[in-house]
Amino acid sequence: MFKEMAHSLGLTRKVRRELSDEIVEEGKVVCREYEPRVPSTGELVLATFYSPIISQMDNFNYVIRVEGKTETFEFRGGEYYDLFKPGDKVEISYRLAYEVTKDYVPPYFDSKNNICRKFKGIVRKKIKPVIPSSETQ
Numbered sequence: 001m002f003k004e005m006a007h008s009l010g011l012t013r014k015v016r017r018e019l020s021d022e023i024v025e026e027g028k029v030v031c032r033e034y035e036p037r038v039p040s041t042g043e044l045v046l047a048t049f050y051s052p053i054i055s056q057m058d059n060f061n062y063v064i065r066v067e068g069k070t071e072t073f074e075f076r077g078g079e080y081y082d083l084f085k086p087g088d089k090v091e092i093s094y095r096l097a098y099e100v101t102k103d104y105v106p107p108y109f110d111s112k113n114n115i116c117r118k119f120k121g122i123v124r125k126k127i128k129p130v131i132p133s134s135e136t137q
Helices: 002-008 041-049 052-061 078-083
Strands: 014-019 023-034 062-067 072-076 089-105 108-129
Touching: 014 108, 062 078, 072 108
Parallel strands: none
Antiparallel strands: 014 089, 023 062, 023 089, 062 072, 089 108
């Protein structure tokens, strides 16, 4: 009876994040670009007091795009920008994130069931160079 009452008040619903197993696929760098940005007035004021913040924000303007078998991925930051150039073959690894909602389904209050599963995006993206087989010998 307590479960029924709590359910009617909306107190039994649980939402959790679920990640898929790691997915690995081959891809190719299709684009590498720097997107200049104009700092806002607030950023300029901040820069006069603490300039490393602006240089750190500038790092997100380095972009490479990688075309995989299923998606085109975008990686921001100087670390990947310096490592890869267009045409490079890479190995992409990532996970799919879902939001899963569990709750009781009346009139059965013995256990909770998955009532909703929403795709939330791609997370934990990483890339590394693919070494041609002739170089591994």
